[in-house]
Amino acid sequence: MIRRASLLALALALPLLGAPAARAAEDVDAARVAAARELIAAMRAVDGVKEAMPMLAGTVRQVIVRANPDTEADIDEAIANLHGRMVARVDELVEDIAPVYARGFSLEELQGLTAFYRSPAGAKLAALQPQMVQATVAIGQRWGERIAAEIEAEVKVKLRGKGHTI
Numbered sequence: 465m466i467r468r469a470s471l472l473a474l475a476l477a478l479p480l481l482g483a484p485a486a487r488a489a490e491d492v493d494a495a496r497v498a499a500a501r502e503l504i505a506a507m508r509a510v511d512g513v514k515e516a517m518p519m520l521a522g523t524v525r526q527v528i529v530r531a532n533p534d535t536e537a538d539i540d541e542a543i544a545n546l547h548g549r550m551v552a553r554v555d556e557l558v559e560d561i562a563p564v565y566a567r568g569f570s571l572e573e574l575q576g577l578t579a580f581y582r583s584p585a586g587a588k589l590a591a592l593q594p595q596m597v598q599a600t601v602a603i604g605q606r607w608g609e610r611i612a613a614e615i616e617a618e619v620k621v622k623l624r625g626k627g628h629t630i
Contacts, residue, residue, distance in 0.1 A: 492566040499574035500565035504558050506581035508590040514551050521547060 504510065521543045529536045565574065580586040620630045 492563045496566035496569075496571050496574060497562045499571055499578065500562040500569070501558060503565055503574050503578045503581065504561055506578045506586070506590070509561065510554050510557050512594055513554050513557060517547060517550055521550075 525539050525543055528539055569577065581590055623630050
């Protein structure tokens with residue numbers, strides 16, 4: 465579950481890493497940004513980031529301990545002390561994401577989307593979306609592999625027909 469949620473959160477966050485927050489907020493009116501924040505909360509769009517913090521901390525732990533084995537006894541305490549602060553910083557992510565939504569939708573559309581995500585069907589979608597994204601990505605990968613194999617086979621047949629040894 466954590467892996468699924470973190471995949472969705474990372475998919476939402478990665479495109480934004482190169483965009484400075486100050487520039488993102490400057491060209492959108494405040495009412496739309498506020499409405500976008502409400503939508504992000506209703507969508508539970510950054511919940512996965514909070515759930516992913518232990519996984520991210522575990523990755524950092526492995527890297528540091530691998531390079532500095534003598535830190536193993538002390539690193540867990542250091543990571544535990546940082547966890548709460550890092551989760552609290554998820555609000556920064558919301559502040560970076562909100563202008564993206566605000567630029568993409570009108571105030572009325574943002575309000576309508578928020579109303580949907582607060583409805584029973586919208587809340588269910590928000591809850592199931594991380595698993596659905598992971599499942600559909602896996603299905604898409606398998607489909608792509610099948611199609612690539614078919615393309616490869618057909619191209620090889622055509623090339624062999626033209627005298628190529630493949």
